[in-house]
Amino acid sequence: MTFNLFIEGTSGNARAGLFATPRGAVRTPCFMPVGTKATVKAITPRDLREMGAQIILSNTFHLHLRPGEGVIERLGELHGFMRYDGPILTDSGGFQVFSLAELRTITEKGVTFKSPLDGAACFISPEISMKVQKALGANIVMAFDECPSVGMEGAVLEESTARTLRWLERCLTIQLKPHQCMFPIVQGGMDAAKRVASARATVATAPDSVGFAVGGLAVGEERSMTYRMLEISVSELPTDRPRYMMGIGTPEDLIWAVDRGVDMFDCVLPTRNARNARVFDPAGGLNLRNAKFREDPAPIMEGCDCHTCREGFSRGYLHHLHRSGEILGGILASIHNLRYLLRQCEEMRDAIIAGRWEDYKSAFFAAFPKASPDPTRV
Amino acid sequence: MTFNLFIEGTSGNARAGLFATPRGAVRTPCFMPVGTKATVKAITPRDLREMGAQIILSNTFHLHLRPGEGVIERLGELHGFMRYDGPILTDSGGFQVFSLAELRTITEKGVTFKSPLDGAACFISPEISMKVQKALGANIVMAFDECPSVGMEGAVLEESTARTLRWLERCLTIQLKPHQCMFPIVQGGMDAAKRVASARATVATAPDSVGFAVGGLAVGEERSMTYRMLEISVSELPTDRPRYMMGIGTPEDLIWAVDRGVDMFDCVLPTRNARNARVFDPAGGLNLRNAKFREDPAPIMEGCDCHTCREGFSRGYLHHLHRSGEILGGILASIHNLRYLLRQCEEMRDAIIAGRWEDYKSAFFAAFPKASPDPTRV
Numbered sequence: 001m002t003f004n005l006f007i008e009g010t011s012g013n014a015r016a017g018l019f020a021t022p023r024g025a026v027r028t029p030c031f032m033p034v035g036t037k038a039t040v041k042a043i044t045p046r047d048l049r050e051m052g053a054q055i056i057l058s059n060t061f062h063l064h065l066r067p068g069e070g071v072i073e074r075l076g077e078l079h080g081f082m083r084y085d086g087p088i089l090t091d092s093g094g095f096q097v098f099s100l101a102e103l104r105t106i107t108e109k110g111v112t113f114k115s116p117l118d119g120a121a122c123f124i125s126p127e128i129s130m131k132v133q134k135a136l137g138a139n140i141v142m143a144f145d146e147c148p149s150v151g152m153e154g155a156v157l158e159e160s161t162a163r164t165l166r167w168l169e170r171c172l173t174i175q176l177k178p179h180q181c182m183f184p185i186v187q188g189g190m191d192a193a194k195r196v197a198s199a200r201a202t203v204a205t206a207p208d209s210v211g212f213a214v215g216g217l218a219v220g221e222e223r224s225m226t227y228r229m230l231e232i233s234v235s236e237l238p239t240d241r242p243r244y245m246m247g248i249g250t251p252e253d254l255i256w257a258v259d260r261g262v263d264m265f266d267c268v269l270p271t272r273n274a275r276n277a278r279v280f281d282p283a284g285g286l287n288l289r290n291a292k293f294r295e296d297p298a299p300i301m302e303g304c305d306c307h308t309c310r311e312g313f314s315r316g317y318l319h320h321l322h323r324s325g326e327i328l329g330g331i332l333a334s335i336h337n338l339r340y341l342l343r344q345c346e347e348m349r350d351a352i353i354a355g356r357w358e359d360y361k362s363a364f365f366a367a368f369p370k371a372s373p374d375p376t377r378v
Numbered sequence: 379m380t381f382n383l384f385i386e387g388t389s390g391n392a393r394a395g396l397f398a399t400p401r402g403a404v405r406t407p408c409f410m411p412v413g414t415k416a417t418v419k420a421i422t423p424r425d426l427r428e429m430g431a432q433i434i435l436s437n438t439f440h441l442h443l444r445p446g447e448g449v450i451e452r453l454g455e456l457h458g459f460m461r462y463d464g465p466i467l468t469d470s471g472g473f474q475v476f477s478l479a480e481l482r483t484i485t486e487k488g489v490t491f492k493s494p495l496d497g498a499a500c501f502i503s504p505e506i507s508m509k510v511q512k513a514l515g516a517n518i519v520m521a522f523d524e525c526p527s528v529g530m531e532g533a534v535l536e537e538s539t540a541r542t543l544r545w546l547e548r549c550l551t552i553q554l555k556p557h558q559c560m561f562p563i564v565q566g567g568m569d570a571a572k573r574v575a576s577a578r579a580t581v582a583t584a585p586d587s588v589g590f591a592v593g594g595l596a597v598g599e600e601r602s603m604t605y606r607m608l609e610i611s612v613s614e615l616p617t618d619r620p621r622y623m624m625g626i627g628t629p630e631d632l633i634w635a636v637d638r639g640v641d642m643f644d645c646v647l648p649t650r651n652a653r654n655a656r657v658f659d660p661a662g663g664l665n666l667r668n669a670k671f672r673e674d675p676a677p678i679m680e681g682c683d684c685h686t687c688r689e690g691f692s693r694g695y696l697h698h699l700h701r702s703g704e705i706l707g708g709i710l711a712s713i714h715n716l717r718y719l720l721r722q723c724e725e726m727r728d729a730i731i732a733g734r735w736e737d738y739k740s741a742f743f744a745a746f747p748k749a750s751p752d753p754t755r756v
Contacts, residue, residue: 038698042705047687067698071673075694083689295449311423311461316453320416320445327420327705 004210005242005263011357012263013234015348019210019242021055021087022179023079027041028242028263028349031254031341032057032296033091034271038072038082041271041340042331045084050307051072051339052346054141055086057266060132061093061100065118069135075119077137089266093130094145094185095215095246106146108163126167130174130182138180141214143171143206145185147365150220157189161198168205182206183244185215186233195229199236211242211264218247223375227256231338231376234261251280251344252371255364259374270341274333280340282367286315288333293319306339308332333336382588383620387727391612391639394727397620399465399517400557401457406620406641407726410435410467410651411748416450416460417606417650420709423649429717430724432519433464435644438510439471440458442502443495447513454594465666467561467644468516470507472523472563473593473624483523504545508552508560514559521549521584523563528598530685539576546583554724556683559610560584561622561725563593564611576668577614589620589642596625601753605634607752612639622741625669629722630749633742634709637735637752638728652711656698658718660745664693666711671697684717688708713733 005028009016016030024184033048039211040048054253058078063069075081078088097104097111102111102377110125126130129144136201145164148157164187171182184206202212213231217226225231237243245257255264264364270280275286281301286293288300296315300308308318313332322330366370383406387394392513395406410425411418414437418426426434436456441447453459456466475482475489483493488503502510507522521544526535542565549560562584566573580590592611595604600719608623615621623635648658655666659679664671667677674693677687686696691710699707729738743749 037702039704042709044706044709046685066702067694071694071698074673075675075692081692081695081698083691083695122430291577295452296443297453307424307702312451313461316445317416317461318458320449320459324415324434324444326415327708328417328422329616330705331420331422331709332754344409 005240007240008036009353009355011352011355013259014348014352014357015261015263016196016262016352017242023085023087023139024054026087027052027343027349029254029258029347030054030264031377032266033338034059034266034268035082035084036268037062037066037077039364040338041275042327042334043271043326045082047307047335048084048086048338051335052342053338055083055088057089057091058082058136059091059093059096060129060136060142061091061096061124063090063136063259064093064132065115069132072159073135073137077135079137088138088142089140090133090136090142090144091246092133092185093124093142094129094142095147097124098147098149099219106163108166126170127174130171130176134174134176134180136348137177139183140211141176141180143168143182143184145215147216147219147238148187148189150190154190159196161187161189161194165198165201166207168202168311173235181210181215184209185246187216187238188229188233189216190221190225190229192229192232195232196236209241210255211244212237213244213246213263215246218244218249218253223372227260227375230257230262231260251341251364252368254341254344254348255361256374258352259361270337271334274337275330276299277293277318277329277333278335279333282364283369284370288315288318288320288329290297291323298334301340302334304336304340305343306336338352379584380438383618385618387731387733389730389733390637392636392726392735393639393641394730395620395641398458401463401465401517402432404432404465405727407632407636407723408432408642409615409723410642410644411646411716412437412460412646413460414646415440415444418712418716419653420705420712421649423460425685426464426716427461430720431716433467434462435467435469436514436516436645437469437471438458438476438507438514439469439474439502440612441468441514442510443493443500449512451513451515453514457515458646463663465518466516468511468514468518468520469624470511470563471502471521472507472520473530475502475525476525478595484541486544505552508549508554511556512558515555518589519554519560519562521546521562523565523593525594525597526565526567526637528568530567531569535569535572537570539566543576543579543583546580550584559588559747561585561589561591563591563624564615565594566607566611568593568599568603568607570607570610573610574614577611581616584630587619589622591617591622591624592640593624594621596627601750605638605753608635608640609638629719629742630746632719632722632726633739634752636730637739644732648715649712652715653708654712655696655707657711658715660742661747662746666693666707668697669698675698678711678714679718681720682714682718684714686714
């Protein structure tokens with residue numbers, strides 16, 4: 001089994017590719033719906049298949065705390081537990097330990113923190129994260145890294161970045177199951193030199209990795225910083241492996257990332273926004289709670305091929321569901337938002353292969369006059 | 379278009395029938411999933427079709443307050459608004475005015491109450507309820523009645539029951555749309571003589587009704603009282619029209635009601651229970667939050683043909699979803715509970731037509747040793 005990227009088309013830095021996993025091939029660019037607690041919120045596995053999801057993401061930190069990786073492993077690993085047949089990726093828990101847990105203490109050994117569920121003292125190390133992910137049984141597991149806060153700099157950032165590399169070496173000592181592989185994560189904070197150093201050292205430490213991730217971005221910094229750091233990080237990564245930018249995004253984020261050579265992304269935004277009545281459209285999105293939609297007979301977006309738009313659910317009906325706090329409002333909006341990003345990935349891929357990437361980008365931003373300009377190329 | 383019941387089989391009082399509506403035939407006995415606010419909670423119209431729902435119920439009181447019947451009428455009446463193709467029944471709002479609204483004042487003219495949404499003063503009369511239901515466009519609309527509280531008796535109950543009859547006469551003055559018909563509602567509280575009088579007067583007042591409902595039961599009284607009053611009410615209704623018992627129920631309620639000649643029922647219980655992790659099975663149900671299900675690989679019920687059980691979602695996974703407050707837990711449990719009652723209706727129907735009703739009842743209660751005995755035949 002090879003996971004390596006077979007490049008089917010390029011246009012500048014933008015790439016269209018294909019890589020194999022033990023659960024089927026993944027075509028890139030590829031957005032991964034997020035199923036933090038072993039469920040993409042409000043969405044059934046059948047919905048995921050029908051909307052064209054290729055690979056989904058689930059989360060080590062949350063599943064380790066509840067129900068525990070042992071339960072999931074005994075109930076058929078994540079695939080059997082969730083009844084999801086396709087490829088699955090698990091985050092390592094690194095990001096959540098740093099963003100969610102209270103009272104964390106970082107030592108060389110690992111991170112001690114208070115469980116957000118019950119306040120109990122917990123400990124995660126690179127080895128524990130790998131063993132948890134091994135039990136969960138996802139096809140792509142992520143190295144356990146330290147995600148520096150936005151303001152971190154100087155010697156503290158230097159040490160944090162170096163620690164992520166030392167932790168990567170320890171992650172590599174844990175043998176995974178035959179259907180699993182690991183992606184290391186490039187860090188380096190908001191410091192160009194440290195980004196370059198981290199990327200080079202990551203590739204040198206784990207040269208056989210089937211893919212590489214760029215972490216520590218889209219965590220609160222300016223977008224121009226995000227994309228400058230992304231560009232620097234990606235430029236040091238091998239061209240024949242998938243590159244995964246963690247934690248984006250919006251439709252325009254996907255364009256900017258692909259334009260810089262990124263193949264994979266994930267974000268809770270499409271489903272979280274959907275539950276708050278915010279849905280994507282080419283002009284920058286709608287808030288369905290807005291009173292102007294009360295009697296609007298149109299679907300969210302004319303011509304959209306998602307279940308919600310195809311079945312003719314109107315903005316007026318969705319407005320009513322969201323105003324009334326009805327679960328179906330979140331379900332139908334989530335289906336739309338996820339399909340929107342998945343379709344955009346299909347369109348980006350087609351455009352790259354057909355040599356129309358620059359035209360596609362122009363058309364995308366022409367339809368969306370309120371979009372921010374490219375964050376680093378203004 | 380005839381709505382009248384074509385009887386396909388009887389066994390004692392139990393009946394299997396068929397009646398036509400402008401949106402398709404309905405086979406009885408028939409459980410109606412409840413979609414109070416123009417959505418069966420957490421369930422898509424496609425799910426409803428797939429689980430074999432024949433007709434659903436929605437609610438005049440809630441939809442009158444939000445979004446308003448005008449919005450719904452202009453967005454294609456309830457069928458277009460919800461994107462549900464099958465027959466729909468609307469409750470008249472009578473029950474909700476009496477059970478939910480605060481500060482209500484009943485006069486001969488109608489009921490004044492405070493909106494539970496914003497505290498505004500509202501007024502519903504028989505004529506207003508009919509006009510609201512006419513705008514909503516359901517195929518079966520219900521007469522606007524007064525639902526007496528459990529303890530009401532004597533002259534107060536006498537007057538309440540008489541008022542429901544006078545209101546029925548006023549409901550009959552409102553001409554509905556061609557695809558609509560109205561069911562009157564028998565009341566009479568917990569008083570046998572008043573039940574008989576109400577049923578007789580209802581039939582005399584609206585002899586051409588295509589169906590009759592029995593209301594004011596399952597509102598907090600003892601079950602033996604419920605079924606005594608039901609039996610008395612049904613015995614006075616024409617045998618060639620559907621009889622609808624409002625507000626039940628549980629799997630055993632359906633058996634007891636069918637055994638007394640009831641054809642239709644509705645209840646929020648299957649979906650409300652499902653959202654609280656309580657699911658039906660032949661032995662009386664499970665609470666999926668129970669710790670003993672944490673690692674249980676079995677589906678909710680072996681052999682169940684609902685989407686949730688067929689797709690192999692385990693009790694362990696559902697336990698995790700409910701413990702984690704994940705929406706998918708409520709979705710999957712709701713699909714199971716609704717299909718459970720719909721399938722039970724199909725089985726009851728087959729048993730009646732095949733002359734196996736008594737055997738079916740015996741087998742049902744043999745599998746469910748903790749069930750209460752028949753409420754009036756102990």
